[in-house]
Amino acid sequence: xxxxxxxxxxxxxxEKVIDAALAFVDEHGLAALSNRKLGAALxxxxxxxxxxxxxxxxxxxxxxxxxxxxxxxxxxxxxxGQWTDVVREFAVALRRMLLDHPAMLTVLATRPAxxxxxxxxxxxxxTVLREDGVPLGDxxxxxxxxxxxxxxxxxxxxxxxxxxxxxxPDPGQFSTLDPxxxxxxxxxxxxxxxxxxxxxxxxTLHILLAGFAAxxxxxx
Amino acid sequence: xxxxxxxxxxxxxxEKVIDAALAFVDEHGLAALSNRKLGAALxxxxxxxxxxxxxxxxxxxxxxxxxxxxxxxxxxxxxxGQWTDVVREFAVALRRMLLDHPAMLTVLATRPAxxxxxxxxxxxxxTVLREDGVPLGDxxxxxxxxxxxxxxxxxxxxxxxxxxxxxxPDPGQFSTLDPxxxxxxxxxxxxxxxxxxxxxxxxTLHILLAGFAAxxxxxx
DNA sequence: TATTGTTTTCTTACACCGCAAGAGATGTCA
DNA sequence: TGACATCTCTTGCGGTGTAAGAAAACAATA
Numbered sequence: 001x002x003x004x005x006x007x008x009x010x011x012x013x014x015e016k017v018i019d020a021a022l023a024f025v026d027e028h029g030l031a032a033l034s035n036r037k038l039g040a041a042l043x044x045x046x047x048x049x050x051x052x053x054x055x056x057x058x059x060x061x062x063x064x065x066x067x068x069x070x071x072x073x074x075x076x077x078x079x080x081g082q083w084t085d086v087v088r089e090f091a092v093a094l095r096r097m098l099l100d101h102p103a104m105l106t107v108l109a110t111r112p113a114x115x116x117x118x119x120x121x122x123x124x125x126x127t128v129l130r131e132d133g134v135p136l137g138d139x140x141x142x143x144x145x146x147x148x149x150x151x152x153x154x155x156x157x158x159x160x161x162x163x164x165x166x167x168x169p170d171p172g173q174f175s176t177l178d179p180x181x182x183x184x185x186x187x188x189x190x191x192x193x194x195x196x197x198x199x200x201x202x203x204t205l206h207i208l209l210a211g212f213a214a215x216x217x218x219x220x
Numbered sequence: 221x222x223x224x225x226x227x228x229x230x231x232x233x234x235e236k237v238i239d240a241a242l243a244f245v246d247e248h249g250l251a252a253l254s255n256r257k258l259g260a261a262l263x264x265x266x267x268x269x270x271x272x273x274x275x276x277x278x279x280x281x282x283x284x285x286x287x288x289x290x291x292x293x294x295x296x297x298x299x300x301g302q303w304t305d306v307v308r309e310f311a312v313a314l315r316r317m318l319l320d321h322p323a324m325l326t327v328l329a330t331r332p333a334x335x336x337x338x339x340x341x342x343x344x345x346x347t348v349l350r351e352d353g354v355p356l357g358d359x360x361x362x363x364x365x366x367x368x369x370x371x372x373x374x375x376x377x378x379x380x381x382x383x384x385x386x387x388x389p390d391p392g393q394f395s396t397l398d399p400x401x402x403x404x405x406x407x408x409x410x411x412x413x414x415x416x417x418x419x420x421x422x423x424t425l426h427i428l429l430a431g432f433a434a435x436x437x438x439x440x
Numbered sequence: 441t442a443t444t445g446t447t448t449t450c451t452t453a454c455a456c457c458g459c460a461a462g463a464g465a466t467g468t469c470a
Numbered sequence: 471t472g473a474c475a476t477c478t479c480t481t482g483c484g485g486t487g488t489a490a491g492a493a494a495a496c497a498a499t500a
Contacts, residue, residue, distance in 0.1 A: 009448065009495065034486065045450055047488080056487065109375050110326055119402055126404040136407060140414035144376070145424040149365070152372025155329050156364070182339055184346040187356060194360035204365040207431035208424070215427065229466065229477065254457065267459080268478050276458060 010044055014052040017042065018062045025063070025103040060107050061115065067104055068117035071097045076124055083132040084209045087142060090125065091150045091205055098154045105158065109151055134216060142212050149208060150201075157197045230264055234272040237262070238282045245283070245323040280327050281335065287324055288337035291317045296344055303352035304429045307362060310345065311370045311425050318374045325378065329371055354436060362432050369428060370421075377417045 020042050025033050035056070036046030053059045075093050079086045098105045122143060129139035179186035188194055240262050245253050255276070256266030273279045295313050299306045318325045342363060349359035399406035408414055 007449065007494085012448085035488085036486085047451080048449055050488070051448065106330055109329055109372075113376065119397075119405060123402045123404050126408075130404070136404065136411075137413040139404075140408060141420050141423060144373070144414075144420055145369070145427075148372035148376055148424075149369045150372070151375065152329075152368035152370070153364070155371065156333065156368055177339075182343045184343050184350070184356065184359075185339060188346075188360060191356075193357040194364075200361050200364055203361060204368075204428070207365075207435065208428060211427035211431040227465085227478065232477085255459090256457080265479055267480080270459075271477065 010042070012042065012044065012048075012052060014062070015066070017049055017052045018059070018066050021059060021063055022067060022101075022104070026101060030103040030106060061111060063104065064108055064111055064113075065115045065117045067097075067101060067108075068115070068121060072117065072121060075121060076128070079128045079131075083129050083134055083142075084213050086128055086132075087125075087146055088205060088209055091146045092202075094147070094150050095154050095201060098151070099158055102158050105151075105155060109155055138212070138216060142209075145208055145212070146205070149204065153197075153201055153204070157201075230262070232262065232264065232268075232272060234282070235286070237269055237272045238279070238286050241279060241283055242287060242321070242324070246321060250323040250326060281331060283324065284328055284331055284333075285335045285337045287317075287321060287328075288335070288341060292337065292341060295341060296348070299348045299351075302433075303349050303354055304433050306348055306352075307345075307366055308425060308429055311366045312422075314367070314370050315374050315421060318371070319378055322378050325371075325375060329375055358432070358436060362429075365428055365432070366425070369424065373417075373421055373424070377421075 017038075021033060021038055024038055024041055028037075034046070035049050039046040039049055042049075049059075053062060071093075074097065075090055076086075077089060077093075098108070125143045126136065126139045129142065130136065134142065177186050177189055194200065237258075241253060241258055244258055244261055248257075254266070255269050259266035259269055262269075269279075273282060291313075294317065295310055296306075297309060297313075318328070345363045346356065346359045349362065350356060354362065397406050397409055414420065
């Protein structure tokens with residue numbers, strides 16, 4: 001009675017596993033990700049994945065890393081024009097990327113970002129800014145401000161709830177807002193004021209960049 | 221042979237359960253929170269908690285809600301002076317509160333914020349700004365910008381990793397940074413440039429508020 | 441070809457998790 | 471006392487991450 005183990009090789013790779021995990025959470029949400037289910041999607045037993053990725057934490061880190069690698073080209077297009085334009089386009093591209101992968105948004109916001117791909121991105125950003133005359137410390141402040149704001153804003157805009165993905169489409173979550181207890185919010189809702197997340201994002205981004213630029217020009 | 225069930229009443233309350241959960245994650249981290257362990261901390265079987273809180277998702281939502289309630293007083297002190305000062309103090313208090321409860325930072329960033337306490341806070345903020353002459357739409361933009369930035373910045377500053385809490389103190393995580401591959405970052409590290417998270421937070425916050433104020437003054 | 445050794449896959453097992461269902465003790469009130 | 475609502479516990483299910491190790495698939499060598 002042979003217990004028939006170990007099917008023929010599947011040609012798996014750490015990279016293939018992580019790419020499959022990215023595709024999996026894009027489709028099913030972060031909460032649905034498990035080694036057994038991901039293994040099934042790859043035609044393999046769950047424990048097999050441990051040969052390529054040593055733990056779930058490493059899996060998540062690898063997914064962040066890979067996502068940054070894959071997006072690096074979009075995030076920093078060829079620097080053209082003022083540093084403010086470069087940074088603005090970076091922020092816009094970052095936001096778009098996060099909205100395209102809402103499940104990864106949570107992971108990205110939650111894991112410390114000192115991975116090679118993240119550091120490389122930061123390094124490149126600093127270089128661009130310095131080449132345009134921005135001092136090192138200011139370059140760090142600008143990039144930190146823009147990334148923090150973009151991440152925070154996109155989280156509020158599209159933040160999925162781990163474990164809740166897809167359970168609450170909740171389209172009119174604000175439509176049932178009592179005007180007596182929340183008069184201001186009810187008014188905003190009624191008049192449609194301030195509901196355009198994208199416009200708000202661009203406005204604040206502009207203020208942020210213009211503010212830094214003014215400070216730097218004043219110091220020069 | 222009586223199977224000896226149901227100990228005498230413990231005087232538990234939904235509020236007590238949630239407060240205990242807040243204390244638990246403050247001490248042990250978010251990943252350690254489970255009904256069985258929280259029950260043990262309260263001298264009760266794990267399943268008992270389901271009588272007070274219907275699910276883990278409801279537990280997390282309740283914790284956010286309660287934290288906001290408890291902090292509401294600190295977050296909006298009596299409005300004194302310009303709206304910019306009020307908002308600045310709000311942001312500083314919010315950051316301090318988040319740093320005091322790093323485990324809740326992840327939860328707060330991750331859950332949609334349309335709960336009564338959050339809405340009440342927002343409502344109050346809008347009111348303060350409008351009383352100082354800020355139009356509704358701009359008030360929403362200002363508050364959204366400040367909250368997004370504060371949350372994003374604090375996440376990057378102190379973001380705990382769910383499941384990793386306390387496993388990596390990692391004090392010198394940047395100390396082993398290769399100057400060949402990351403010359404800019406190595407320089408920043410070597411000269412100590414831009415490592416003060418608090419100073420950076422205040423600087424960006426100032427730019428943000430001054431930028432909005434300038435826009436509003438210009439429009440008046 | 442036969443044998444050895446490495447790489448890959450699978451099986452089994454464990455402790456833990458959230459939660460559904462329901463039993464039974466505790467306390468309250470007529 | 472009895473009836474009733476409130477509270478706590480027990481049991482059980484399917485899921486998770488992962489430790490340990492057996493066994494099949496392949497590569498290389500004798």
